[in-house]
Amino acid sequence: MNIANKLLIATAVSGLLVVNVSADALADKGKKIFETNTQGNCIACHAINGKTLDGPGSFGPVLSGLKHWPDQLIYDTIYDPGESRSKITAMPAFGKSGWLSDEDIKAVVAFLKTIE
Numbered sequence: 164m165n166i167a168n169k170l171l172i173a174t175a176v177s178g179l180l181v182v183n184v185s186a187d188a189l190a191d192k193g194k195k196i197f198e199t200n201t202q203g204n205c206i207a208c209h210a211i212n213g214k215t216l217d218g219p220g221s222f223g224p225v226l227s228g229l230k231h232w233p234d235q236l237i238y239d240t241i242y243d244p245g246e247s248r249s250k251i252t253a254m255p256a257f258g259k260s261g262w263l264s265d266e267d268i269k270a271v272v273a274f275l276k277t278i279e
């Protein structure tokens with residue numbers, strides 16, 4: 164194999180690594196938003212199935228199986244629960260109220276896709 168081919172493969176492999184790392188970073192950001200009381204503070208109302216987090220609330224349902232939900236449905240539920248499929252009115256509309264940005268909500272969705 165000549166050097167140009169080797170370089171091409173090395174570039175392709177490192178490209179894949181970058182993609183994986185940034186997906187993890189997005190989920191990590193979402194986890195932080197989920198747990199931080201000045202941000203999403205989802206933890207105040209939701210426990211997460213399969214993950215042990217300190218002090219989860221029990222006002223909302225235990226979140227589980229969200230990796231089976233379409234991304235858009237999770238996004239819409241967080242953006243405006245009152246207008247989402249489930250018409251939830253006891254949960255704040257994080258996107259509509261401006262508490263979380265589009266980017267923040269996408270990060271939370273990425274995190275929720277990682278839970279069991």
Ligand code: HEC
Binds near residue numbers: 255
């Ligand atoms: C003030 C309490 C409260 C906070 C804070 C809160 N939620 Fe909720 N959430 C609820 C309630 C109550 C429900 C709906 C219960 C029901 O089904 O009627 C709900 C439902 C949901 C659902 C639908 C679950 C299902 O199985 O149908 C998702 C997803 C969700 N919340 C995600 C979040 C995320 C992500 C955050 C943080 C950005 C958050 N919630 C913050 C109270 C809250």
